[in-house]
Amino acid sequence: MRKELPIAICAVAALIYVVSTYISPTVFPAGPELVRELNVWYLLVFACAFAVGLVNLAQIHIRRITQRREGWQFSIILMSFMTLMLVLGVFTTGRGTYSDWLYQYWFVNPRATMYSILVFYIASAAYRAFRVKSFEASVLLVAAIIMMLGQAPIGEVIWGQIPKMSRWILNYPNAAGMRGITIAATLGGVATALRIVLGIERGHLGGMGE
């Protein structure tokens, strides 16, 4: 029952959703209300998932600290800040509070910094990876240079046609390729969803599938 019940719930919920989406409310009048109710349930479950994540994270890191595993000192920092943010967040919510200050200056700025230093890795990687080793690599190199110049004002200063060329690359070869990827990924998503609804895919239940 530990697996059959979740699969049954999943199948019923999915069936309601699919039927309500593809069959007109005049034929299935209860559909929109059922979907609305399911959406509310989803939001509740989603919010509860935060609590599950909190417990899971605490379990992992408390175990790491007590067993003195590699990097246990970082786990202490993580647990300390998680507890601090939780306590402050519960008792002092809103703008201008301690939790807001910690969030803005201890969390947001380091995250923005982490993201921005990617530019150094990209510069180094571009220098090493963009080599004219084959025809395909050469095409990629030329397209990359046009795009880099086209996205910065300097490209227009060098030659007025560069922004037009970069727009053409974005609008035609890129859009065509991305459409193919999007359609293929969506079809893959539909297939995976079907496998989950029919109970063929059971990885999310802790099993190994078929």
Added chain:
Amino acid sequence: MNALLNIDRRVIYVLMIVVCVFALLNPMGLPISINETTQMCYDELMKLQPGDIMYMGYEFSAGGVPELVPAIKSAAKIAFERGARIVSGSMWLEGQGLGGAALEEIANMLGKQYGTDYVQVGYRPGGQMFLELGVADFWEAATGMDQDGTPLSQLPLMADFKVLQDAKVIFIFCTGTPGERQYIGTVGDRFGTPILESCVSVSVPETMPFIRSGQLAGLLMGMRGAAEFEILAGIPGSAVAGMDAQSLSHLLIIVFIGLGNLAYLFGGRKGGRV
């Protein structure tokens, strides 16, 4: 040639810092032309009439701040100056704190009143489901209160905003999922509400098909798009300032790529350490 083929990455890092700092401290003022997708965003906002509502979705994390926050300020300024009102929300935990502060700044600058001219409902979990619920009953999706816990019934603006499609236009600021695909599928395609987007540069290629198909009514492409929008809004700021740094840093990368290829072609095509 071997030295050129394997330049130490620390040399590249230091030169990159030097170039960016130099450009930020010594603005060159390179001309910035307006891209057609940026113009589309501006034209769509210029259709707003006094009293219309624009919904702003802050769907980004801290990494998107340099590219998206300037766009939020510009969009808010244009909309407010047209006499429009703004309702904002976020499906990303970090989005509300970051985007909300930008909207507050512009609202204070233009003397707009919270509750009548703009409302921020804040972060709401659920992603696509938040939007699904929002098109049926936005008040319920927002749990009946704004980001500070004020009941929506006490905010006069919300009387005119019961469902997401009450917005004349939706402007979203995205770094990933949930983002434009969820808005397009849930609101844009179903109700015909025009959706404008400001995205980070790395997301531009995957977003372009939506412009070509007409599912997005306009797109601000990364910091370049934000800089163009700042110019159109008449508030040149951090994005415009960042354009010179972007120009020089891109040039530096191209110079290194050129050096690496010269060494590769004239050094016996041995290849470098990748």
